[in-house]
Amino acid sequence: MASIRTRLSSTMTRLVVAIFVLQLLSSALAIFFLRGQMLDVVHADRVRQVVDVREDLLAAYYDGGRAELADFIANRRGSASDPTVFTALTGDGPPVLSNLTRAPDLPPSTQPLPVVVHRGPGAAGIEGVAVASVLPDGELLVVGVMSATERRFDLAFATAIGLTIAVAVALALASALVLGVVISRRTHEIADTAAQLAKGNFGARVAVEETGDGFDHLRMQMNLMAERIDRLVSELGSISGALAHDLRSPVARLTAAIDTALVRVDEPAALEALHAARADADALRQMLDTALEITRLEGGATEDRRVPLDLAEVAQDLVELYEPLAEQSGFELVADTAPVTVRADRELLSRALANLIDNAMKYGGRHITVRTRADGHHGEIAVCDDGAGIATEDRARVVERFVRLDNARTLPGGGLGLAMVAAVAHLHGGELVLSGDDGLIASLRLPR
């Protein structure tokens, strides 16, 4: 559930809340608009009803005079039978009232007007619309409709609003969550690819869905960028590879020339100079070899010679190889091994490990341990020393080709060792991890 929590953090939460509030506002607006529309319709209906009733009453008046009209009102005939309809006929005689206790005070008009009427003594006034017309005999006919129904409407609307809000809250929450998770998943997908690229896996790409939306645009741009990085990196690699390859022949001739001179010279000073030149030519050749090897390894242009291999044996063999030299140079080199079998290329792995041991003897302290152990799904083979170590901020940098730290510039070496080790690790689907608080632990983690 931790992932859900992180997914809903900060930006996500704000986005979700914003979507929620907006959705709520829009439902509320819709409801109020609907209410207004309905009230308008109801009002128009009522006006029509008032006009209809008046027509009926006037028709009765013209048919049978005032008596007929009074009877029509008193007996609530025809359209006047509606319980919300009220009528009043006032004039010279006693007023004729229907559904009223007192005639409303209303000026004559052609259109119905709002009015407050009373249906019983002491009863509260009821709102309604009514129209007053003057009859030819001078009496005043008031016809109206009470709007009690509008109150019921408002009540219904209040319930509706409550319900709608409840449903909207649920829906908004659900959709915001879904949207949040979808957006979060997509951005995480893209970010994961970026992380892969940052780790040096330049083949990583995001799957493009061709939906044409902003995410897709981002994915496509991301892939274009990755493509370009990939090309630049491989160009760089092949340039350094080609350079190394082209330099080998001149170095071979240089070595040959020095060797030829060595057997023909007797003068001690000249011999010494030639030996020094020979040693440098050897170092140069070795650097070129390693640079070429890295290019080959990184390009994956090497045959798969991985076999099930006990890392403990690999470690013991190398410790056995280096131990006499270490002892002579005043180091303590020991193996601390637990059996763990991984699929690995013995030659490449040994070469990588030899580089690490060599490094430890150059820059490390007095005690060097070659350690193997099983760690979950990984087999680990590590060279640990008690030297000055490598500062945390420099650790990512030292595995790059030709990078050497300032304190290492005075010692021989081409700055290719760790890059080669990292390339071997990657070829095995593993990684080179540099750690350690006192001294350095250079560890190859290989999948079991």
Added chain:
Amino acid sequence: MAGRILLVEDDPQIADYVARGLDEEGFTVDRADNGRDGLFLATDSQFDVVVLDRMLPGMDGLALLKAMRAAEVQTPVIMLSALGSTDDRVAGLTAGADDYLGKPFSFAELLARVQALMRRRGAPAKAQETTLRCADLELDRLTRMVRRNGRKIALQPREFRLLEYMMLHQGEVVTRTMLLEAVWDYHFDPGTNVIDVHISRLRRKIDDGEEQPLFHTVRGAGYRLGLD
């Protein structure tokens, strides 16, 4: 140890350097600077060893080697190549090369390997013997006992294999690279004098207190086991 060697190499400077060196060691050297001439010479005449460059104009070294072996020419071949990776080495050995040397190489390394190939050709039976002897040094490959002048010498397993290899190649120059390949089965250069220290440990166990040293350092090349 005179012998006849075919050198197939297109780089004139490397070819001159190798030919001159072999000539000084008393070998007769025939040269070819392209693959077709090389194949023609290799199948047409008798040589003790063929030194063959991997990348050649006309016909690639690997193709030449395969054609040679197909024509049942079993002359030992040592392949030279600027392609020094394990893949390239394995490809060369699979095609029928007897040894493989990455460029650049020192002449001493090439010479030691050429001589080793010639000796192996002359005396192939030694690898089967159970007791190896060199002057008063005796190594029993079954009981893994080593004695010198009656004195029992205790050796670590790797020291035993090192001495065994030296005794199998006694009288020959063995280089550090040859030892690393044969005794440790590593094909990379550990870059320091790792092997020298192993040899000096072994040398102390064998030669200390003896009148006649059996271990000899050959300057610029490697080591040799034997009297004088």
